[in-house]
Amino acid sequence: MADPANPTLLAERRGLLSDRENGPLQQVYDTTVDGDRLLVAGPAHPPSGDALMGAALYDVADPANPTLLRFHETDYPVHNCFLREGVAYLTGNDGARNPLVLVDVSQDATPELARWSVVDANEAWRDVPSALRVVHDVTVDDGVATLSYWDAGTWLLDVSDPANPRPLGHTSHYEPSELTPTGNSEVFQLPGNAHYAQRRDGLLVVGREAWDVDQNDSRDGGPGGIDLYDAADPEHVTHLASISAPPTSDPTYGGVWTTAHNFDVVGPRLYTSWYQGGVKVYDISDPAAPEELGHFRDSSQFAFWTAQRADACTVATSWHGPSGDLAAGVYTFPTLERTTTRPATSDGPVPGFGVGTALAGLGAGAAAKWWRGRE
Numbered sequence: 001m002a003d004p005a006n007p008t009l010l011a012e013r014r015g016l017l018s019d020r021e022n023g024p025l026q027q028v029y030d031t032t033v034d035g036d037r038l039l040v041a042g043p044a045h046p047p048s049g050d051a052l053m054g055a056a057l058y059d060v061a062d063p064a065n066p067t068l069l070r071f072h073e074t075d076y077p078v079h080n081c082f083l084r085e086g087v088a089y090l091t092g093n094d095g096a097r098n099p100l101v102l103v104d105v106s107q108d109a110t111p112e113l114a115r116w117s118v119v120d121a122n123e124a125w126r127d128v129p130s131a132l133r134v135v136h137d138v139t140v141d142d143g144v145a146t147l148s149y150w151d152a153g154t155w156l157l158d159v160s161d162p163a164n165p166r167p168l169g170h171t172s173h174y175e176p177s178e179l180t181p182t183g184n185s186e187v188f189q190l191p192g193n194a195h196y197a198q199r200r201d202g203l204l205v206v207g208r209e210a211w212d213v214d215q216n217d218s219r220d221g222g223p224g225g226i227d228l229y230d231a232a233d234p235e236h237v238t239h240l241a242s243i244s245a246p247p248t249s250d251p252t253y254g255g256v257w258t259t260a261h262n263f264d265v266v267g268p269r270l271y272t273s274w275y276q277g278g279v280k281v282y283d284i285s286d287p288a289a290p291e292e293l294g295h296f297r298d299s300s301q302f303a304f305w306t307a308q309r310a311d312a313c314t315v316a317t318s319w320h321g322p323s324g325d326l327a328a329g330v331y332t333f334p335t336l337e338r339t340t341t342r343p344a345t346s347d348g349p350v351p352g353f354g355v356g357t358a359l360a361g362l363g364a365g366a367a368a369k370w371w372r373g374r375e
Helices: 123-127 355-359 363-374
Strands: 030-034 037-042 054-059 067-073 081-084 087-091 100-104 112-116 137-141 144-148 154-158 166-171 194-200 203-208 226-230 238-243 263-266 269-273 279-283 291-296 304-309 314-318 329-333
Touching: 030 081, 037 081, 054 087, 081 137, 087 137, 137 194, 144 194, 154 194, 154 203, 194 263, 203 263, 269 314, 279 304, 279 314
Parallel strands: 263 304
Antiparallel strands: 030 037, 037 054, 054 067, 081 087, 087 100, 100 112, 137 144, 144 154, 154 166, 194 203, 203 226, 226 238, 263 269, 269 279, 269 304, 279 291, 304 314, 314 329
C-alpha cells in the first residue's frame, strides 16, 4: 500500500491446510493481524459434511512469505476472530451456548484458555433461539473484548486475564423474555442486530445489519445504521448518537442493500461501509454529533463489505453481491479531511471522494491502471 494508487500483491495462498484430513480450510471470512502474526479462521458457517474447522496462525514478519506456524482445530465454525498478544478470540457458535472461545496460540499446543457466553451472564438467554444470540464478531482493545451478540446486544468483557473473562457491561434492545421462539425474523430486523462493534478510547461504535423482512408489517425492518455510545466506564454504557443508513429504493434482502457492515475507528475518524450504499467517512471528534466528510457510492457497481484506514489512504472491499453481478475487489480512496459530499437521493452514483477524486493528480497512466483494476 506504499503507493495507494497502485496496490501491489505481495503473497497469495489458496487451498490452506489442504494436506490435513478434511482440508482445505474453506469459507475464510475473516483474518486478523497483531504485529508479525496473522490469524486466519474458518469456515464462517456450519459446513456440510466433516469439513476442517479452526484457526491458522502465520508468521508474516516477511509479508511476501507468510509461513504457517500452527493450526488450532475446532468442533465449531469460526465466522470471525481477533488476535491480541498471542491470544486468539474465536466466535464459537456451537448452536447451544454460542461462546467466545479464548485460545493461547503462542505455543504449539494451542491450549484453550476459557469460554464465555451470554448464558453465563443470564441463564435466561439459554431459552432464546440460538440464531438470535449468535456471537457474530469480536474485537479487543485495552484489555476489553467487545462482543457482537446479535439480538442479545453488544457485550463488553474484561479479558485482561484471558483465562478468566469477566463481563463488564452491555447494551441491548431486548431482554431474554422478549425474544421467545417466534421464528427467525428478528435475526434480520431492527432494532437488534449487533453485527459488528469496536471500542476505542472509551467510545463504543455498533453497526446493525438489517433488512426489511416483511414490508407489510409496522416494524422497522431496515436498513440498519450505526450507533455511538459512551463506554469510558464499560460498566455503564450510554447512547450518544446514531448514523442512519444511506437511502435505498428497496430495503428488502433481495433489493438494494445499504445496511451497515464493517467499519474502522481511528482517532477522530470513522470509516464505514454500507454494501451498495457505498463508503463513508465521518468526523467523530464530537461523538454526539458525527459529521460526514466523504461519500462514494455507485449501487450498480459496488457493494462494500468493509472500510479500513491504511497509512496513506482508505481501503474498502467490494464483494460480488447476491447475484454475482457486482465489481468484487479491493479499492483505495484518498484520505479526506474536509466535507466533499452532497445528500444521496437515489441508488445511483454519488459524488464525493470517489473515482474522480481518487484519480485526481495521478496522471493518465495511473488512471488507466486504476480502471483496469476496477474491471
